[in-house]
Amino acid sequence: MAKLTATQVASLAKRDAKKHTDGGGLYFCVRNAGSPYWMLRYSHAGKRREATLGAYPALSLAEARLRAENMKKDLREGRDPLVEKQKRQTPDIQTTRQLFDDWYQSDLTKRLQHPQIPKRIYTKEIDPVIGNYPINDVTPKDIRRIIQRVVESGRPTIANDTLMYLKQLFRHGMKLGLCNTNPAAPFTATDAGGLEHSRERALTPEEIQHAFEVFRQNISSFGRDNYLACCLFLVLGVRKSELCEALWEEFDLDAAVWELPAHRSKTGTAISIPLPTQAVEWLATLKGFACGSAYVFPARRASKRPHMGPDTLNRAISKLFGRETGRKRQPPNKMGDLEHFTVHDLRRTFRSLAAAEGVPSHVAERCLNHKLKGVEGIYDRHDYFLQRKDAHEKVANKALSFLAGN
Incomplete structure (x- = not known):
């Protein structure tokens, strides 16, 4: 033919x-x-x-x-x-940074509900040390150097997470045939942050009063928006990312309801959060601070993220305790003998205050956006909105006596 x-x-x-x-x-x-x-x-x-x-x-x-x-x-x-x-x-993958980018796009974004968490740890802890290294040039000594930098900064939990993601990253490289061994494999939690124990820190009424008084005394450096964020965490009991990344479009201040969407909820299920009277007032003040931003807590300086960073509040609190990561000369401790606490401890404090106010356990758990366990979790689909509204009001009224002058 x-x-x-x-x-x-x-x-x-x-x-x-x-x-x-x-x-x-x-x-x-x-x-x-x-x-x-x-x-x-x-x-x-x-x-x-x-x-x-x-x-x-x-x-x-x-x-x-x-x-x-x-x-x-x-x-x-x-x-x-x-x-x-x-x-x-197939993309040409030669450096550790390129390996992470491939892992993030092909695996993490499809498998994890919050892939930005490992991405944040890689960007902050791993990339500055070995991001430009050819994959096969990374040695166990490099892994140890990364871990030690995090440990020496006083963040044992982050050190454990960093090691975990390093192992997964190079395991991905082995799957692609880009490296024959995993340089992070020999290391254990003992080499990083040690075995972690569940925190049980919840502030007592006296500690709440003392901490928030120190916040107010240092409001010019601590920040009014940081202060109001801590107030909201105390009376709403929500997770850090849920509030720090919140959009104004999620709130109906007239109806006193926050509609948290499923894609931002750790449980993957949307929830309507009733707002106590005090929270509505604080949010109205924050709306003025936002200067037209779509976010309740907009980023304060030029950054890749448009909202408050995940470590901003904890860094501000730690500074008042005389702890500032990355500085040899530490600031003065203005909290006195008060035991150190984090934003997540305010969530736990909400649960403690709710119990003290007689809020039933199953209602308090739903206030925390926890899935109910056992038979109750399987068969009870009631969202307890009115009961949760009453619980938030009780906790807010109790907390207000500790937050005089807010």
Whole structure:
């Protein structure tokens, strides 16, 4: 059969859908919708295969023949052209940073509800040390250096998380055949932050009064928005990311309700959070501070994230305790003998205050947006909105006596 000519191909491209052979397995394929394209039909390992070479007219007749010949060369050498094509299309991954980017896009974003957590730890703790390193150049000594930097900064939990993500990152590299060993594999929690114990810190009424009084005394450096955020955590009991990343569109201050969407809830389920009177007043004040931002707590300086960072509040609190990461000369301790606490401890304090006010356990658990356990969790779909509203009001009224002058 005679081979096609460039003139024939241009004419055939305007006709009805059909496959036209150029010989040797190369076909010019015209379809009813979309551009015509070139296709190579071949057999490999006893299987009939078809490989798309490219669209016409971007790929000319001469270029299609050349591409087909290159694929046939792979066949003669025992390689499947489709497999070789996929290899050429695979991103070139050489450095640790490129490995993380591939892991993040191909795995973390699909598997995790909050992939930004490992991304934040990689960006802050790992990338500055080995981001530019070729993957196979990373050694256990480099892993130890990363872990020690975090440990020496006084963040044992983050040290454990960093080690965990390092192991997973290089395990991903091994899956892709980019490294033969995992340099993080020999290390354990003992080398990082040690075995973690569940925190049980909840502030007593006296501690709440003392801490918030210190906040107010140092309001110019601590920040009015930080102060109001801590007030909200105390009376709402929500998670740090849920409030720090909150959008104004989620709030109806007139109805005193916060509609937390499913994609921002740790449980993956949307929840309506009743707002006590004090919380509505604090949020109205924050709206003025936001200066038109879509976020309740907009970022205060140029950054990749448009909202308050995940460590901002804890850093501000720690500074009042005389702890400031990354500085040799530490600030004065203005909290006195008060035991150190974090934002998450305010969430736990809400639970303690709710119990003290006689709020039933199952209602308090729903206030925390916890899924109810056991048979009750399976069969009781009631959201307890009115009961939760009453619980938040009780806790807020109690807390207000500790927050005089807010």
